[in-house]
Amino acid sequence: MTSIILKKIKKQDMNAVLDWFDARQSKFYKIGWAYLKNHHDVEDIFHNTILKVHDNIGQLKEDKYFETWVTSIFINECRAVYRKREKQVAANQPELSHLDNKLEVLEDLDLLEEIHKEVIILKYLQGFSQKEIAGILDLPVGTVKSRLYRGLTMLRQLIEGGGADGL
Structure with missing residues (x-):
């Protein structure tokens, strides 16, 4: 800028x-x-x-x-x-929010807790670095990393067929 x-x-x-x-x-x-x-x-x-x-x-x-x-x-x-x-x-x-025609990944993303969802959105949909995400959310970088890891693990379980019960 x-x-x-x-x-x-x-x-x-x-x-x-x-x-x-x-x-x-x-x-x-x-x-x-x-x-x-x-x-x-x-x-x-x-x-x-x-x-x-x-x-x-x-x-x-x-x-x-x-x-x-x-x-x-x-x-x-x-x-x-x-x-x-x-x-x-x-x-x-x-x-029932799942009546909308959404992509499966976005549906599964909606099932995650907000703390995991927001870091995944900022990292993978918006392209922010972990350091930038830490600044945006006012969190330590280590917390951002652990939320990303945990959120991606849960998202993977959902996509592989575990659904909400798989969490």
């Missing part, structure tokens, strides 16, 4: 924030879709994140971590919407 764009963002230039997000829209959309699987919710997360970045840019400690900081905000917004939706579903009787 050029320092010119970041300087504009730091001066709370909304157009600079929008331009930065436009250039990375598909990356963030994939993260949001992996969590929420709903276009309208992902769009809401985009808007909320853009506003939070614009309003809270002064909290950024080091310029080199700008993208990590923004990704962390975006993921936290996704988590909040996901938790809210889960509470609503629980209150209105559980729905």
Whole structure:
């Protein structure tokens, strides 16, 4: 990222924030879709994140971590919407999410605990390094490694036919 764009963002230039997000829209959309699987919710997360970045840019400690900081905000917004939706579903009787036409791997990924699911999404769907994931989730790198290993082991068991009972 050029320092010119970041300087504009730091001066709370909304157009600079929008331009930065436009250039990375598909990356963030994939993260949001992996969590929420709903276009309208992902769009809401985009808007909320853009506003939070614009309003809270002064909290950024080091310029080199700008993208990590923004990704962390975006993921936290996704988590909040996901938790809210889960509470609503629980209150209105559980729905069967497996009726959707999803790829088998994504279905199985949905069966994993959130702590394992999110590191797999960030590593394999978004291409973040383990160190970057540690920064995004505010975890030690060792914890990221163990969650990746455990999550991939569980996912492999599910794919090989163990299903939810195989965990």
